[in-house]
Amino acid sequence: MAKTQLGARVDSEIKQLAEARARDRGLSLGEYIAVLVHEDSEGLRQRGLAAAERFLAEHQNVFDEAEDVDCRPPGAHAA
Numbered sequence: 001m002a003k004t005q006l007g008a009r010v011d012s013e014i015k016q017l018a019e020a021r022a023r024d025r026g027l028s029l030g031e032y033i034a035v036l037v038h039e040d041s042e043g044l045r046q047r048g049l050a051a052a053e054r055f056l057a058e059h060q061n062v063f064d065e066a067e068d069v070d071c072r073p074p075g076a077h078a079a
Helices: 012-024 029-041 044-071
Strands: none
Touching: 012 029, 029 044
16 A cells, blocks of 8 residues: 655644554554554444443442452451
8 A cells, every 4th residue: 555644733742642652562653543543443442442331331340349348447347
């Protein structure tokens, strides 16, 4: 596929974040942006978010129980 150049103006904070994420994935900044656009256009991000939402809905009680245990004062279970 032929390559083309594009330009975008973003805050320096966003640029640094994008460069760091690209490095984390072993990609150039251009490759990283292309991956993000591709994932977005295919709905991968939305499907991932929907899967996470389903997981949380199915297992919310486990998280709630763990949170309840963490909130008990020390020795509360000894009685």
